[in-house]
Amino acid sequence: MGSSRWSNYISALPRQPYSLLYWTRAELDRYLEASQIRERAIERITNVIGTYDDLRSRIFSKHPELFPEEVFNLETFKWSFGILFSRLVRLPSMDGRVALVPWADMLNHSCEVETFLDYDSSSRGIVFTTDRPYQAGEQVFISYGRKSNGELLLSYGFVPKEGTNPSDSVELLLSLKKSDKSYSQKLEALRKHGLSASQCFPVQITGWPVELMAYAYLAVSPPSMSSQFEKLAAAASNKTTTRKDMRFPEIEEQALQYILDSCESSISKYSKFLQESGSMDLDVTSPKQLNRRLFLKQLAVDLCTSERRILFRAQYILRRRLRDLRSGELRALTLFNGLRKLFK
Numbered sequence: 001m002g003s004s005r006w007s008n009y010i011s012a013l014p015r016q017p018y019s020l021l022y023w024t025r026a027e028l029d030r031y032l033e034a035s036q037i038r039e040r041a042i043e044r045i046t047n048v049i050g051t052y053d054d055l056r057s058r059i060f061s062k063h064p065e066l067f068p069e070e071v072f073n074l075e076t077f078k079w080s081f082g083i084l085f086s087r088l089v090r091l092p093s094m095d096g097r098v099a100l101v102p103w104a105d106m107l108n109h110s111c112e113v114e115t116f117l118d119y120d121s122s123s124r125g126i127v128f129t130t131d132r133p134y135q136a137g138e139q140v141f142i143s144y145g146r147k148s149n150g151e152l153l154l155s156y157g158f159v160p161k162e163g164t165n166p167s168d169s170v171e172l173l174l175s176l177k178k179s180d181k182s183y184s185q186k187l188e189a190l191r192k193h194g195l196s197a198s199q200c201f202p203v204q205i206t207g208w209p210v211e212l213m214a215y216a217y218l219a220v221s222p223p224s225m226s227s228q229f230e231k232l233a234a235a236a237s238n239k240t241t242t243r244k245d246m247r248f249p250e251i252e253e254q255a256l257q258y259i260l261d262s263c264e265s266s267i268s269k270y271s272k273f274l275q276e277s278g279s280m281d282l283d284v285t286s287p288k289q290l291n292r293r294l295f296l297k298q299l300a301v302d303l304c305t306s307e308r309r310i311l312f313r314a315q316y317i318l319r320r321r322l323r324d325l326r327s328g329e330l331r332a333l334t335l336f337n338g339l340r341k342l343f344k
């Protein structure tokens, strides 16, 4: 490596990138059970290990003289991916191609700046133009992209302070009910559009996407609406143009209640973890192990607190809409009964 022009750069890279790639399965289960980011981490780890196993059986093991085990092993492979996930830069001027940009990748992320790295064809180099003035000696930040706290933890191993990330979101899991009379018809419509019986949708502090609403409408729609299943599945998968004004007043209340139920079940998982986290780490044998556990737990507590905060907001909005809908219905019913009495 010493002969490489990149040797100084490579030796300055962290020995263990901070990312969920380095959490064990037991740590993911213990600390991130409430968050959907756990599934993303498991998927990512499985993919990295799967890719390594595939390369080892097809190439490394057949050419050990070119790929010696002491260099091309799972640990170094994982390290390389950890480095890539935490340092790759997407370059908009090069059709979004990704690159490792030595030294520029030493810049830390701030959710408050809109400064991105990009390729500049006139100087044939990577440039970044800051969106604010900096004093000499002040730390300069860039943006790693509009990512949620969960995505930042997944790839970069840190969680911004609660309430400071305007791009923060939480994945809400919605599922078709197995007892639904139209279960198989709905599932068929979903599959046709690349979705499944359980689906995650991002919820932000400002609200939720129309795709989530379409999925909820589909989940609660009665068999009499079967002609709409296809259209709703398409809207849930973001494959339709007519979804902006999609409303079904006859099942709106059920759809909102269905989202609220999912939201509340998710909130209770977060609350359980946050409540139990105080007394979680007493069963350790070494100070090193204790330090690691406390560090990971703090990251998990920060993530879960920020995700639950978004769900609390969604819960508030949903309850208010339901209350308005129900009081509107009640007013209409009272009016109707009044008129009936009048004509008796």
Ligand SMILES: C[S@@+](CC[C@H](N)C(=O)[O-])C[C@H]1O[C@@H](n2cnc3c(N)ncnc32)[C@H](O)[C@@H]1O
Pocket: 014, 017, 018, 086, 087, 105, 106, 107, 108, 109, 110, 155, 156, 157, 158, 159
């Ligand atoms: C592209 S590197 C940034 C440079 C890093 N300080 C270094 O020299 O290795 C990304 C890593 O920096 C750290 N990092 C970046 N921004 C951060 C922030 N706002 N808070 C905490 N850690 C941050 C995380 O460990 C992340 O995995």
